[in-house]
Amino acid sequence: MMQEMPDWSELPHDLLVLIATRLNLIVDYLIFGTVCNSWHSTATKNNFNSGLPWLMLAEEEDNEGNTFRRFFSLYDGTILKKRIPKASRKCCMESMDWLITVGDDEGEISLIHPFSDVHIELPHQNTTLDYDDDHSTDLMTFIRKAVLSANPSHTSDYVVMAIERNMKFISFWRPGDLRWTRVIWEGTQHNLFADLVYFNGKIYTVSHSGELLVCDVDDFVGLGGKMTTESQMMDATTSMGANNIVISSRTNVPPTMASAEKSEKFSGIDFKRW
Amino acid sequence: MVKLKSNDDKEFEVEEAAVIQSEMIKNMIEDGCATSVIPLPNIDSKTLIKVIEYLNKHINMGKAAETGEEDDLKEFDEQFVNMGWEELFDVIMAANYLNIHELMELCCQSAADRLKNKSVRAVREMLKITNDLTEEEEQEIINDAPWAFEGPEIDDTVN
Structure with missing residues (x-):
């Protein structure tokens, strides 16, 4: 029997906060805050709970000569590419x-x-x-x-x-x-x-x-x-x-x-x- | 034994030691309001069975630490949250209503773990959430941190 999907955007605010505070990677957290209005109002700066720091690696250059850096997450090994002009x-x-x-x-x-x-x-x-x-x-x-x-x-x-x-x-x-x-x-x-x-x-x-x-x-x-x-x-x-x-x-x-x-x-x- | 009644009129008997993990029911018992059946108008029998399963397993939480059964409990928790998004929603809501803190934490952690590394599109699709942000609002959020939305590592698949 297929159950109908409940409305996750209607989950009470306190519970959304419990979920949001468990998204310890800034990328996941920002995406969470872009899903819909109620999730967006949950994903405030104060509710962000960053786990471990990022390891900033040496500067690199792409084919067009733009510099960027890679950040390595000690939390789960994710690598993030970020330009910091x-x-x-x-x-x-x-x-x-x-x-x-x-x-x-x-x-x-x-x-x-x-x-x-x-x-x-x-x-x-x-x-x-x-x-x-x-x-x-x-x-x-x-x-x-x-x-x-x-x-x-x-x-x-x-x-x-x-x-x-x-x-x-x-x-x-x-x-x-x-x-x-x-x-x-x-x-x-x-x-x-x-x-x-x-x-x-x-x-x-x-x-x-x-x-x-x-x-x-x-x-x-x-x-x-x-x-x-x-x-x-x-x-x-x-x-x-x-x-x-x-x-x-x-x-x-x-x-x-x-x-x-x-x-x-x-x-x-x-x-x-x- | 304490009797609980789901909103589809099914009754369940649960040991008091298990059921008092629910702050709400614990308070009712302490206040002497739990002499007969406790009706739970927000919880259906399917969800209540899940919750009772959790309560019964976690009844001896303190003892588990002594007897080295923590791994067993951890394995149970992992299996327990292995459910669809629909069911997870119901269990979170039930845990919230009954005020079972540990269960709420477990389920919200599971929800968060499933959202990790997913694209916005994939999250909306998985949870069938209608995007009620205007295009401008959405663009504004993305403009704040464009790098968060363009990583090749982000998973766009729905599963």
Whole structure:
């Protein structure tokens, strides 16, 4: 006996949510949301429950010279081909599902979300401290590693922290900042920074000589996030200095951090507020 | 024993230990409302038989962990959801009505697994869903993430 197909578009919303949250691949989820109206209203961003991350493979080029990347799903082995024109031929560093990209030609720095193509331009590397004094750095490798402290899709209170300039310095940028701000850890100026990670509200960096340095993101996020002019920015950095960011180190360096903000140059970078 | 009556007037006797996996019936029993037959106006006998089969098998869930029968239960679950979309719909609705959490999860997982890697066309065809999105609405969704709809890996077949 053939039973008539019940109306799946009439399945109660709560039950549709139970099904949608089990579609852990973004492709399946987007298709689910295209089937009909009621399914579409179920497939909201909040109901998406992504399982494991995608592994981004090296950039490839098709016959027409367009670049693309393959993403390998650690969840079920699916391979997804995706063009990311804004990240084409750039150095890409991943953090919190975003790519921090550095261009080859101009050395421009951006935050790019590979699946939504949202693009946030960051100040140029020439806004880092004493940039003009040093011409030995390759544009594309100027930033060795960069990490986010929070996902820009969810908040504007985040910081991009980067190891820059031949691994000699650490600088950060917050939404609204017109330039990179250098972090100076007293007693460690001559070190090379090997790695940088964000974990539980703190950014940890380790130097080649084995020093582990820690700073608390709360000490400089939210203070200057809404800055628009340079004078306001200077105020914010002053107050940041006054906050006396605590830094611990294996070699007992003094627990102070000075934000090196002596460059007065204004570079008029066109950045987009997220 | 608790007596359940389907909407086509068939009565089933189920052990209380099994039937209290349904939050709804458990509450009825606790409130003393389950002295005679419990009518289930939303569930037909065919679906109720399936649900009772599930309840009876899962009656000793806690014990299964101790005696190493988890694999057996897993195998049962796999077999259990091996049903058509029509029947799956009815069981999901019954599990929802009776508030049997584990069964709802099992069935919704099965529904999700069947939808994976299918094209929009294939999903609509399989479930006989009429597309009530306007062409503009549909195009707008696709324009948001065109790459999701053009992969050669996506299965367009209906089965």
